[in-house]
Amino acid sequence: MPGGSDHRRRVPRTDALLAEPRLAAAERLLGRELVKSVIATAQQRARAGEIEPEQVAEQAVAALPATAASLRPVLNATGVVVHTNLGRAPLSQAALDAVLTAGGATDVEFDLDTGRRGRRGRGALTALARAVPAAGGVHVVNNNAAALLLAALTMAAGKEIVLSRGELVEIGDGFRIPELLQSAGARLREVGTTNRTHLRDYADAIGPDTGFVLKVHPSNFHVAGFTSAVAVSELAEVLRPRNVPLVVDIGSGLLSPHPVLPDEPDAATTLTDGADLVTASGDKLLGGPQAGLLLGDVQLIERLRRNPAARALRVDKLTLAALEATLTGPPPPVHQALTVDVAQLRDRAERLAATLPIAEAVDCVAAVGGGGAPGVRLPSAGLSLPEAYAAALRAGNPPVIGRLEDGRCLLDLRTVAPEDDDRLATAVLACSS
Numbered sequence: 522m523p524g525g526s527d528h529r530r531r532v533p534r535t536d537a538l539l540a541e542p543r544l545a546a547a548e549r550l551l552g553r554e555l556v557k558s559v560i561a562t563a564q565q566r567a568r569a570g571e572i573e574p575e576q577v578a579e580q581a582v583a584a585l586p587a588t589a590a591s592l593r594p595v596l597n598a599t600g601v602v603v604h605t606n607l608g609r610a611p612l613s614q615a616a617l618d619a620v621l622t623a624g625g626a627t628d629v630e631f632d633l634d635t636g637r638r639g640r641r642g643r644g645a646l647t648a649l650a651r652a653v654p655a656a657g658g659v660h661v662v663n664n665n666a667a668a669l670l671l672a673a674l675t676m677a678a679g680k681e682i683v684l685s686r687g688e689l690v691e692i693g694d695g696f697r698i699p700e701l702l703q704s705a706g707a708r709l710r711e712v713g714t715t716n717r718t719h720l721r722d723y724a725d726a727i728g729p730d731t732g733f734v735l736k737v738h739p740s741n742f743h744v745a746g747f748t749s750a751v752a753v754s755e756l757a758e759v760l761r762p763r764n765v766p767l768v769v770d771i772g773s774g775l776l777s778p779h780p781v782l783p784d785e786p787d788a789a790t791t792l793t794d795g796a797d798l799v800t801a802s803g804d805k806l807l808g809g810p811q812a813g814l815l816l817g818d819v820q821l822i823e824r825l826r827r828n829p830a831a832r833a834l835r836v837d838k839l840t841l842a843a844l845e846a847t848l849t850g851p852p853p854p855v856h857q858a859l860t861v862d863v864a865q866l867r868d869r870a871e872r873l874a875a876t877l878p879i880a881e882a883v884d885c886v887a888a889v890g891g892g893g894a895p896g897v898r899l900p901s902a903g904l905s906l907p908e909a910y911a912a913a914l915r916a917g918n919p920p921v922i923g924r925l926e927d928g929r930c931l932l933d934l935r936t937v938a939p940e941d942d943d944r945l946a947t948a949v950l951a952c953s954s
Contacts, residue, residue, distance in 0.1 A: 531574035532567045535560055543582045551589045559584045595920045596941055596948070600901055600933025602858045603773075603891025607922065609804040609811070610891075615850030616809065616843040623842035642841040648848035649814065652776050655792040656799070658822030660815040661844065662834040665772065666701055668800035668813030672768055673705035675828045676821075677732025681710040685718040687750065688737040692892060698737060698770075707732060717749040724759055733766040733797075738773075738786050757795025766797040766821065773893030774807040774814065781859050782806070782894050788816050797821055803844055805891040808853030810843040812836055858935055859889070859899070866902040866934045869942060873904055873934075877949050880904040885926070887935040901935040906949065913952040921948045 538544055538560045539553075548556045563581040567574045597607050612620070623629070632639035640646070642661065649659045662668050673682065682702055689711070691697045699709055710731070712722035723734060736753060753769055760767050775787040785806070788799045798821055803812030813834075815825060825831060836844075847853055852860075870882035887901040906923075911930040914921035923932045937945055 528570070528574065529568050532564050533574065533577050535564070538564075538578055538581065541578050541582075544578065544585075547582070547585050551585065555589060556581075556585070593920065595922050596945055597936045598903070598921055598923045598932035598934070598945065600885065600887035600899075600903070600924060600931070600935055601890035602855055602887065602899070602936055603805050603889060603893060604936070605891055610808045611854045612810065612843055613808070613847060613850055613853040616846040616853065619842035619846035620839050623838045627838055627842075629838040629841065642836070642838075642845075645841040645845035645848070648845045649816070652848050653788050653792070653816050655789050656816035657819035658817065660822050660826050660831075661803075661836055661841070662813040662815065662831070663836050663840070664811055665770065665774075665800055665802040665813045666696070666698075667834040668815050669698065669768075669770060670701055670705055671813075671815070671825050671828060671830055671834055672733070672798060672800065673702045673707045674830050675825050676766060676768075677702075677705070677707040679706055680732035681708045681726075681728075681730045682732055682735050683710045683712060683723060683726045684735040684737065685713045685722070685750070686711045687713060687715050687718055687748075688735075688739060690737050690739055702735075716747060718751060719749060720751050720755055720759060723751065723756060727760070727763060727765055731765050733768050734760055735768045735770065736796075737770045752794070753791055753796055754794040761795065766818075767795065768798045768800065769796040770800045772802065773805040773889075773891065774801040774803055774809075775893075776801075776807060779806070779859070781899075782889070782897060784896075785894050788814070792817065802891075803840075803847075806855060806859075806889075806893050807847065808855035809847035810840045812840055812844055854938065857938075858887075861935060863900045863902060869934050869939065870902040870904055873942060873946055876946055877904070877953075879910075879953055880906055880932075880949060883931070885931055885933055887933050899935060901933050903931055903933040903935075904949070906930040906932065910949070910952055914948055917948045917951055919944065919948065921945060 544556055560581045563577045566572050567577050572580055595607060597604055603609050630639055630641040646659055650656060662671055689699050702709060710726050712718060712726045757767050769791050771786040771788060771791055773785060775785050777787050777789045788801055791799050798817035801814045803809045803814055815822060874880045874882040883903060883905045885901050885903050887899040889897050908925060908928055908930050911923055911925055914923060923930050
């Protein structure tokens, strides 16, 4: 390789590279600054002698990202159906198509018949109301924490929220529900103990300063042994004559009973049992986008909607579109992952293992994840690989995320769509070469 200044002078100029057809096309798709940064990196490699100057354009093209965003698609082979670190629920194709449509100008807040302002997100709200007929009213905010915050701001600012000590929940990243409620100006009235709370504990705590009674489903942990909790129906019977609202945070977003998750609370049953307001997440067991769902008494929902803070917590048109498509479209990936027949998973694992000499088809156990049904074990099947494959697969394109178990890298097929089997096999083969 020629050395010194002659070598550096042969490195193509930035303006010449930006005119290269492939890089010019990328500039129109990704933006000038991003493409220039990729070019600069390739030029620097040439100046350092890592590549030939004639290779700069090719290297720049190879380094271009698929989109202008830094997020990368991955294959979830962890066996955790709702994986928080991987974005929770993957959207259905119907929801993805709806998001694409919503990316342009839409009638999100416009009535095409009258030519006047319309109810924002009416399609998504109508679909949510149809999905839970027991709800007199519905509203959507940007996540479940926002739903609880809006309830506290509207119903208990300067007042007390009564809740069990066994439901003072902390979820991921140190987020604590009690601190959220206190940030709204509410005072917490803790009742019972960490393992046992009785109906009389709630009844004795209710007074003129009570804003509402809150029940929080401990969806990310399970307490067993000498325990006691009060059912929603029992609590509602005591609160109704006293005109004290009952708010229930069911957490994981199940709208109706699910045969695979018989012990997971759902919105329809909770409302029928007497809750005045139910809050839930949209991106967990519902299988939709991140959203906070509020369902309950129509007058109470209207109070929440009219709170000035509701404007700060509202969702955008992309979320509304994805939520509506999730509710009205075909079953989303989360539903499919929960209900797939384990025999089908074993067949897939055996077919894949037959084409991958390094892999062994094995039975395994998957999990619901996302703070839902922590005690539920989902029989599954997958591929067992040497432990070193875990890091190699994460570095691939696309990255494959498995889990380490008993000194092996396990790829659980319950969270891999059947149409992605070929991509999974290709990724494993790439690590074997």
